Amino acid sequence: xxxxxxxxxxxxxxxxxxxxxxxxxxxxxxxxxxxxxxxxxxxxxxxxxxxxxxxxxxxxxxxxxxxxxxxxxxxxxxxxxxxxxxxxxxxxxxxxxxxxxxxxxxxxxxxxxxxxxxxxxxxxxxxxxxxxxxxxxxxxxxxxxxxxxxxxxxxxxxxxxxxxxxxxxxxxxxxxxxxxxxxxxxxxxxxxxxxxxxxxxxxxxxxxxxxxxxxxxxxxxxxxxxxxxxxxxxxxxxxxxxxxxxxxxxxxxxxxxxxxxxxxxxxxxxxxxxxxxxxxxxxxxxxxxxxxxxxxxxxxxxxxxxxxxxxxxxxxxxxxxxxxxxxxxxxxxxxxxxxxxxxxxxxxxxxxxxxxxxxxxxxxxxxxxxxxxxxxxxxxxxxxxxxxxxxxxxxxxxxxxxxxxxxxxxxxxxxxxxxxxxxxxxxxxxxxxxxxxxxxxxxxxxxxx
Numbered sequence: 001x002x003x004x005x006x007x008x009x010x011x012x013x014x015x016x017x018x019x020x021x022x023x024x025x026x027x028x029x030x031x032x033x034x035x036x037x038x039x040x041x042x043x044x045x046x047x048x049x050x051x052x053x054x055x056x057x058x059x060x061x062x063x064x065x066x067x068x069x070x071x072x073x074x075x076x077x078x079x080x081x082x083x084x085x086x087x088x089x090x091x092x093x094x095x096x097x098x099x100x101x102x103x104x105x106x107x108x109x110x111x112x113x114x115x116x117x118x119x120x121x122x123x124x125x126x127x128x129x130x131x132x133x134x135x136x137x138x139x140x141x142x143x144x145x146x147x148x149x150x151x152x153x154x155x156x157x158x159x160x161x162x163x164x165x166x167x168x169x170x171x172x173x174x175x176x177x178x179x180x181x182x183x184x185x186x187x188x189x190x191x192x193x194x195x196x197x198x199x200x201x202x203x204x205x206x207x208x209x210x211x212x213x214x215x216x217x218x219x220x221x222x223x224x225x226x227x228x229x230x231x232x233x234x235x236x237x238x239x240x241x242x243x244x245x246x247x248x249x250x251x252x253x254x255x256x257x258x259x260x261x262x263x264x265x266x267x268x269x270x271x272x273x274x275x276x277x278x279x280x281x282x283x284x285x286x287x288x289x290x291x292x293x294x295x296x297x298x299x300x301x302x303x304x305x306x307x308x309x310x311x312x313x314x315x316x317x318x319x320x321x322x323x324x325x326x327x328x329x330x331x332x333x334x335x336x337x338x339x340x341x342x343x344x345x346x347x348x349x350x351x352x353x354x355x356x357x358x359x360x361x362x363x364x365x366x367x368x369x370x371x372x373x374x375x376x377x378x379x380x381x382x383x384x385x386x387x388x389x390x391x392x393x394x395x396x397x398x399x400x401x402x403x404x405x406x407x408x409x410x411x412x413x414x415x416x417x418x419x420x421x422x423x424x425x426x427x428x429x430x431x432x433x434x435x436x437x438x439x440x441x442x443x444x445x446x447x448x449x
Contacts, residue, residue: 065415069408087241121419135254164227241423278379286322291371303355
């Protein structure tokens, strides 16, 4: 009986042991599957992480944000340039902050657009894309013409932008020659002498951080030590803002290509350094009745008499007169665009010293109408001023670029989510300016301190 009971107990123990074994086996299998699943998920996450890193640091930077005539502009190049443009603007604003003794209101008045661009990433990103596209087309056209820019060219441009000319004096500017201007047939009546000194606007400081146009040599050249120190200070500023020297030099190189191609295109297109120009006496009014009355006086007394009278009349805040008298010396036809098409045409068609009829100009932008009477005192072909000829060259270059870009430009959209927002502008430039005490007193409810 005892043996039977022992056999029963042994059998039960074996069944229990087998049950525990099967259960532990199932649990081990489940754990193994869980571990395999976790390992699979981990491996997948690792693969995704590796792919994201490869895409972020190897693939994406080489993707094209734009393609112009088969040449790609990479994301890396574009991002570097956006950071440069941001740094450039911030350096200018900081220089203005010092020059204007911290007057934020004055800075906002002069550089409001630059501040807005720093807080509109997509707008600045598009500006940079357009700039890089133009630079790519310029370099393509320059290389076709055998035009190149060396590192020595870049070095020279940088040094001259800091007024360092290799220890030599800068090339002197041409000495202006006296030009004989036509004189009116009637001696102008002396204008009233203003003895009260009026406040002048604070001069807008010129940026010294990097070239945007070919620098004009100044009479004061700096030493090599001064140049190297100033350049190093600039590069340190850029470096602190995440901009390397290579990007700075690429901007200089692009400007040199632009200047050289502009000169080459001017020669190819036989761009004239002369143009027909005219000198003119102009009377303008915004009141038609007053203009008609002036025209009757011109017919009776001559335009120069009326012109002298209006020009010599002291300003009177209480007067209802809208008359204005101007003498415009040696202007091209396009220089007169602000006065309206009628004035532009009349100045280059009227006989000399003969007054015109009333010329009406309706300005849709300002919704104003101007009534003008003109008399040409001289008209001849004359050399363009350096600034006017440079403007002609730039317009000629712009026309060329438009023709080269048309149909050959593709811009992707993925860049819009990747516009750099560094470096960041100091919030001090967004502080509302302190109201002028005099203005505060004119505010309803304001009291004197």
